[in-house]
Amino acid sequence: MSNTDAAAGDVHTSICRLCTAFCPIQVTVEEGRATRIVGNPRAPLYGGYTCPKGRALPEQHYGPQRLLHTLKRGLDGGFAKCRAETAMDEISDRLQSIIDDHGPRAVAVYVGMGTVPFVVANSIAGGWLRGLGSPMFFTAGSIDKPGILIALAHHGMWQAGQPHFNTAKGHDRKRGEADRDRPRVSETAKRAHIHMQPRPGEDPTILAAMIHVILEDELYDHDFVAANTQGLETLREAVAPYTPAYAAERAGVAADQIIAAARIFAGASNAGVSYGTGPNFATHSTLTESLGRRIVRGDIDARTRAGEGIDRGRRQSDDGLARPEQGVRCA
Structure with a gap:
């Protein structure tokens, strides 16, 4: 599909392929060259959103450093063009030698x-x-994110759909408000309603405190939890020591921010938790993933021993999370 704007050239609808979000985009083409990319405002889920990398696609496509040919490193450390067939033959021979030896x-x-x-x-x-x-x-x-696979192996996969991108942008406070738990104020964090900068490795501490608030104030869906989960009291006991005051002191954030984040999350009609490379490079990445899945799904199973890695004053452990038996799953 395309439409013509005499001042801006031809505008074509497409999708960005830089990551798995596949954001809908509009591409302006002038004299056969893509010159501008913006988010497609007609895509309701994305609300016209694109990231800076997506908007820089023309620069990447026409960049002078883009590789257009197969290159081979020489003895002097430089690169020279070579035929793709030659490269594949040489790589195949070297791989076969490695397999034969090792x-x-x-x-x-x-x-x-x-x-x-x-x-x-x-x-x-x-x-x-x-x-x-x-x-x-x-x-x-x-x-980069080993905790994801370990937690999924035990808890399984359950998703409730992609939140609207305008939630992350903070444009629609009535439908949702963004909370960010990041060690620095990034460009995305600046748009958040609440931004917490915890000490590195304290992500599970904040999640445990948020679960504490949600359970203490009974902000969860009682009917849903009763019908689809088990072990609620086990989880309640595990996070009981993780009061907002304790978590705030340990993580280096404000207690009122933890309380507000928990209440916003619990009260949102469409909420989700996203983990990045940072929390997964921390010491307790599996525990972070596990607690995040509990706060989203209410997937509470006594057999997972939810509190095993949550103990005040004790080094957190990820023990017991990658066991073969499966708990109750929300479907």
Whole structure:
């Protein structure tokens, strides 16, 4: 689809492929070149939102440093063009030599956001590894965010849908307000209604305190929890020591911010928790993931021993979260 603006050139609707959000965009094309990208305001879920990287797509596409040819490093450290077929043959020979000397597990694949534009790339890479007999397939989830996979292995996957992007932008306070738990004031954090800057590694402390407030003030959906979860009292007992005052002192944030964040979250009609690389690089990433899933889903299972890693004055442990038995799941 396209429409023509005499002053701005042709405007085409498309999607950004830089990450898995796939934001709808409008691309202005002048004399055969993409010159401007903005969010598509007609996409109701996104509300015209795009990130700076998405808006910089023309600069990336036409950038002078963009690789347009296969390159091979020389002995002097520089790069020279070579045929793609030649490169694949040489790489194949070197990989075969590595496998012969060290076995197939010596070959690994790591994929990240760079593969998002290429839809079948991950499937092909996985199939190739299986053909070699290597299980060494890694992603940003397994390397940068290992807590995600450990928590999901035990609790399973449950999602209630993508919150509107204008919630993150803070444009519509009636439908939702953004809370940010980040160690620095980023551009996104500046838009948040509440921004907390905790000490590194204290993300689970704040989550435990928020759960404490939600349970103490009975801000949860009683009917939903009764029908879909078990172990509520176990969780209540586990987070009981995590009062807002205690968590505030430990995490270095204001107690009233923790209380306000918990009440906003519990009262929102559409709420979610998103974890980044930072919390997952911290010491207790699995506990952060586990508590975040509980605060979103009410997936409370006594068998997960929710409080095992939550003890005042004691080093937090992630024990007991990656066990084979599964708890009750919300569906």
